[in-house]
Amino acid sequence: MALSITNLSKQYNAQKTAVSNLSLQINKGVLGLLGPNGAGKSTLMKMIATISIPSSGSLLLEGIDIVQNPNSIRKVLGYLPQDFGVYPNLNAYEFLEYIAAMKGLGGKGLRQRIDLLLESVNLTADAKRPIGTYSGGMKQRIGIAQALLNDPKVLIFDEPTVGLDPEERVRFRQLIADLAQDSIIILSSHIVSDIESIADEVAIMQEGKLITHASQYDIIKQAEGRIFEVLLDNNDLNAFKHHYKVIDTARQADQVRTRYISTGQAAAPLSTQVTATLEDAYLILTQTN
Template structure:
């Protein structure tokens, strides 16, 4: 199975939210990385048929998804960014409602629900009202409703938003286990959510796709541009003004600052270091002219 997106465009008035977006997705996880306003949510909403595109094509195994209509919705699951839930519903009532909207039989809903409640560690919450759940539990319920009909395409918009580290890791590992026979798209601005589980990572900025490759390849592209400089603490403000800074830590009496630079920072004591995905994010997606005050 594959999804081919070709020359996708969407604007809101004079704001170009997506510009000539083209990408190919096959089974596996794809992380869509970019700052707020990059066009990630617009792309998600077009892919879920919640938003009309201005131009371009989206083909699932060669067939335009707009022509597939209900057939496409039957194989697509969507986890939205916001926790828009019916607070007075219990978990089971909510999932029965969602399943009914999808045209599923009650028997199929209950069977799939029971299996997924177990997998997502929500069995004890089955009859709990949604308003009584923690943020992490609500996120798992949102993921469960997206999986209820066993979709082949799973679209997740900021799936770990607001979660503590433990919940984030648990949800990330569960998503990774799903990827053998599904196309999973994860839109996020949190690098750690997708760095190690993604088949490929897409870098988006201002509605454009800047790059799409495995994380290792993206990191190699900025090799020789990441350094650590050891400086007295009184020079920290100056370094922040001169370079993009991705990390700071103390070492003895000095401060070690991780910076990104197209040129060797020869005016300081430095060493070249291996790039990580946070360095890629900063180098590719942050404003290069912006300096920290």
């Protein structure tokens, strides 16, 4: 299964272009989608999910035009939007049965499928409580469950780990890893470590354009030799930030261990070069494009 995106654009008016001339080939596995706010990630995912119609360009799933034939992807699609809403008076079973009916799902195996999904997102014990009493993280987990109801072959997750505690984030990553062998999974997140731990390939967007698409290894290679750490006195940190892009700091007594990008200039004295991460490469790429 493959999703081919060619010269895709979404323009709302003469002043606002959300996605501009984007081309991307997505195969089975997990594609991590990164980009700053307003980069066009959610708009791209809405077009793939056939919720928004492109202004131009093509979207083909296995050679079938999903803009002209939206049902060709909808029947194999699982989608968790960023602004996912629930019916607060329904419990988890009732809500998932309602979503299943909307998707045309039924039969003897439906209740068993719901039981398995509730177990996979750790909601079995709370399944009969009204969803309106759930925490934000629990609502997010029921959103993940509804996206998996129809055993989809194309999965789109927009900020799926928002509100999840560390244990649930690990559970989600394991769930996605199990699904990735047989499905196309597109996952957008501001938590770069989630993308780093799960994605086979990474696409980075900025201002509606695709600035890179490659394996994690190849993207991280672009940051090699440019990431350093140095131990600074507390009083020197602000001045240091005027010369270098600081990524992270950790206080140690009266000093600050500072991780930074050296972009074009020599590394600061007494610095140590450190191994680059996906987050390092993301920061470099989005600040130089």
